[in-house]
Each structure stands twice: as structure tokens, then as C-alpha cells.
Amino acid sequence: MKWFYSCPGCGKTYAIEPGRYLCDDCAGRAMPGQPLEGVLECLWAADADDADMRAAREGRLIPLPVEQRFFPPLPVGNTPLWAPGRLRKELDAPGLFLKDDTRNPSGSFKDRASWLVGAFALRHGIKEIALASTGNAASSMACVGAAAGIRVKVFVPASAPAAKRIQVLQYGGELVEVRGTYDKAFDESLAYTEATGVLSRNTAYNPLTIEGKKTAAFEIAKDLALSANARTRLGDFGGASFCYGRSAGAEPGFLAPDHVFVPVGDGVILSGLIKGFEDMLRLGLVRTMPVFWACQAEGSSAIARALDSGEFIALPSETLADSISVDVPRNGSFALRKLKKYGGKAVTVDDSRIAAAQRRLASGSGLFVEPSSACAFACYLKVKETLGRAERVVIMLTGSGLKDIKNAAAAVGAVL
Numbered sequence: 001m002k003w004f005y006s007c008p009g010c011g012k013t014y015a016i017e018p019g020r021y022l023c024d025d026c027a028g029r030a031m032p033g034q035p036l037e038g039v040l041e042c043l044w045a046a047d048a049d050d051a052d053m054r055a056a057r058e059g060r061l062i063p064l065p066v067e068q069r070f071f072p073p074l075p076v077g078n079t080p081l082w083a084p085g086r087l088r089k090e091l092d093a094p095g096l097f098l099k100d101d102t103r104n105p106s107g108s109f110k111d112r113a114s115w116l117v118g119a120f121a122l123r124h125g126i127k128e129i130a131l132a133s134t135g136n137a138a139s140s141m142a143c144v145g146a147a148a149g150i151r152v153k154v155f156v157p158a159s160a161p162a163a164k165r166i167q168v169l170q171y172g173g174e175l176v177e178v179r180g181t182y183d184k185a186f187d188e189s190l191a192y193t194e195a196t197g198v199l200s201r202n203t204a205y206n207p208l209t210i211e212g213k214k215t216a217a218f219e220i221a222k223d224l225a226l227s228a229n230a231r232t233r234l235g236d237f238g239g240a241s242f243c244y245g246r247s248a249g250a251e252p253g254f255l256a257p258d259h260v261f262v263p264v265g266d267g268v269i270l271s272g273l274i275k276g277f278e279d280m281l282r283l284g285l286v287r288t289m290p291v292f293w294a295c296q297a298e299g300s301s302a303i304a305r306a307l308d309s310g311e312f313i314a315l316p317s318e319t320l321a322d323s324i325s326v327d328v329p330r331n332g333s334f335a336l337r338k339l340k341k342y343g344g345k346a347v348t349v350d351d352s353r354i355a356a357a358q359r360r361l362a363s364g365s366g367l368f369v370e371p372s373s374a375c376a377f378a379c380y381l382k383v384k385e386t387l388g389r390a391e392r393v394v395i396m397l398t399g400s401g402l403k404d405i406k407n408a409a410a411a412v413g414a415v416l
């Protein structure tokens with residue numbers, strides 16, 4: 001397969017190589033307080049008889065722009081898809097599934113992107129990676145860096161939950177605490193990587209962060225097909241057995257869900273998941289596209305507001321869901337384009353609904369997630385009555401509840 005970057009705005013293409021981030025022609029159009037412009041997309045071209053292409057068509061390989069042998073040695077992705085029996089009964093929702101990405105090595109979905117960026121760094125002999133983060137991308141990159149032997153420097157708001165900062169230090173990363181918001185950390189990290197030439201893993205800015213996140217889409221479709229075929233214990237775990245380059249053994253099948261609920265901050269997970277389903281459509285693995293629901297906190301809802309009004313207006317964000325608290329969604333333009341293309345929707349909920357949904361999910365299914373992920377579940381609960389009873393619904397649960405016990409403790413009346 002031949003890989004290249006393409007600018008969705010102007011169609012210009014670029015080689016996937018160190019130092020390339022945004023489209024030269026379009027990046028300059030970005031205005032202060034607005035999303036990045038010229039965010040690039042990974043695309044591939046292939047002859048039908050290309051071996052990787054054949055494997056991808058047969059569902060044995062997730063097409064990715066870095067060869068498998070460069071991936072750092074740690075078990076990312078391949079996370080279970082739960083069929084939460086009790087919740088399904090309580091909610092009368094037999095097609096409800098939970099994608100449990102809390103099980104990644106650092107406890108969040110971000111590992112999928114960090115893994116690909118780490119592979120890219122190893123492929124090109126790059127020794128240091130830097131990034132800005134609300135917390136999870138930082139702990140994730142530091143984790144992957146530890147497995148790969150790559151130095152990682154992170155710029156994180158000093159207000160980030162303690163667990164995420166401590167993870168960075170335990171993994172041996174360099175932690176720069178920024179007095180200010182994530183948006184300020186983003187600017188500081190860019191100033192650092194531009195001055196030093198160090199590889200940036202800033203979300204959206206580095207196109208591999210979008211591409212790396214698509215692997216979850218393949219796993220979901222694979223596990224849904226398995227659970228749809230299973231006669232007994234329907235979808236208890238769906239037999240998650242698929243990861244990059246690894247065959248599931250039996251002839252794999254793929255099935256798209258009807259709806260996917262995604263917690264949205266910068267809009268990279270959302271874009272990556274849509275990209276994954278686009279790839280599967282192109283490969284002939286699935287026939288339909290799910291409806292994507294961009295789930296946001298009322299106090300940080302730039303993408304939901306832009307879907308409504310067509311414009312991004314930066315407002316200071318305020319929500320307990322720190323991972324999706326962004327003033328300016330860096331990948332907003334890219335995500336909005338993709339969301340609209342497939343008839344996606346947006347939902348918002350306030351913090352009290354997020355806290356209630358977190359507890360309901362944990363006590364009703366055994367899955368304890370951080371507030372960002374609880375937001376996706378809360379948004380599902382809010383619009384559930386508008387969905388068909390038996391439709392296949394996947395809630396993306398992107399981060400572990402243990403990452404922010406301060407808010408979780410308050411919700412159950414515990415004193416830390």
C-alpha cells in the first residue's frame with residue numbers, strides 16, 4: 001500500500017515524513033481562537049494484488065501508514081466490547097454495547113494514537129516526542145515512550161487530575177506544568193517543537209493522531225459480527241481477538257453498528273472512528289455507516305454549537321469532564337466536515353447528568369469510567385427514546401474512572 005497525506009480542504013498531497021504536519025497552503029487560514037486549518041488526512045492507494053491490500057480486504061489487517069514491525073512492544077487496543085446484561089434489561093436496550101477502552105496500557109483511548117506516533121518515531125530514528133495534553137495524551141505518550149525507549153516531554157495544565165500527572169512521572173516522562181488552560185499548553189508545546197525540531201504529538205496537528213484512533217472502529221465492527229453470529233451468551237465479550245496485523249483465525253466478518261456515541265473534546269477520536277468506518281466501506285468490509293453522535297459537556301460544547309450555527313466561537317470551557325474540556329477544538333473543522341458528511345449529530349449534557357451517568361454505568365455494569373466517557377453514556381441516556389429499541393448502539397468508553405477519583409469521590413459522598 002502506498003501512503004500519503006492529503007489536505008481535505010484543497011486536495012494537495014504530501015509525503016508522510018518527519019517535519020510534515022499541516023497543509024502549507026491551508027494552515028495559514030486559521031484565525032486566532034479558531035480550530036486548526038489544513039489538518040491532513042492519511043490516505044492510501046494500492047494495487048489489487050498488493051499483499052497488504054489483500055489482507056486488508058479479507059479483514060486480516062488494519063491498514064496503517066507505518067509497518068507493523070515498528071510498533072512499540074506493548075498491548076494497545078484489542079479492547080473488549082461488553083454486552084452489559086443488567087443495563088440492557090433496565091434500559092430495555094438489547095442492542096447496547098460498551099467499547100471498553102479503559103483497558104489500554106495507560107488507561108485511555110489515547111494509547112491508540114500514541115502507539116502509531118511511537119511507531120513512526122522508531123521508523124525514523126526519532127529520539128524525542130513532545131505534546132500538549134489535558135492529561136491522558138500525556139500519560140499515554142509517556143507510557144508508549146517507556147516501552148519504546150523514546151524521551152517524552154509533556155505540557156499539561158497544572159489543574160490536570162493528579163493521577164494523570166503522576167502516570168507521566170512514573171513512566172519517566174518530563175512533565176511541564178502550565179499555569180493556564182490546555183489551550184495555553186498547546187501553544188507552549190508548539191513553540192517548543194518548532195524551536196527544537198522535536199516530533200510533535202499534538203492532537204490533530206500531527207495527522208497520525210487521527211489515523212491511529214481508527215483501529216477501534218475495526219475492532220467494533222469485528223466484534224459486532226462475532227456477537228451477531230454467536231448463538232450462546234450473545235456478545236458477552238464478542239471475543240475481541242483482532243489487532244493490527246493479527247489474524248483472528250476464523251474467517252472474520254464485520255458489521256457496522258447503527259449508532260456510535262463518542263465523547264468529544266478536540267474531535268480527534270470522533271474523526272478517527274469515522275475514518276475507520278470509511279476505510280471499511282472502501283475495503284468492502286461493511287455496507288453501512290453508523291450514525292455518529294458527538295457527545296459534549298454543556299460547559300464545553302464548541303463542536304455541538306458549530307454543528308448548529310456553522311461557526312466556531314471560542315468560549316471558556318468549564319466542566320468536570322477534564323478530558324473533553326477545550327475552548328477551541330483543534331480538530332474542529334476536520335471533525336465537523338466528517339460529521340456532516342455522514343449525517344452525524346451532537347448532544348450535550350450538564351455536569352450533574354455526567355456525574356449521575358458515571359455512577360449508573362459503574363453500578364449497573366461494573367465498568368467505572370472517567371467523566372468524559374460518562375458524558376457519552378449520559379448523552380445516550382438523554383436521546384435513547386429517539387432510537388429504535390433493537391438498534392445496535394456502541395458507547396465509546398475512553399478513559400478509566402481511576403484517573404480522576406476526586407470528582408468520583410464527591411459524587412458518592414466520600415471524603416478523600
Ligand SMILES: *Cc1c(COP(=O)(O)O)cnc(C)c1O
Pocket residue numbers: 108109110136137203263264265266267268269270323324370372373398399400
Ligand atoms: C482525549 C479524550 C477524549 C476526547 O477526545 P478528542 O479527540 O479530544 O475529542 C475523550 N475521552 C478521553 C478519556 C480522552 O482522554
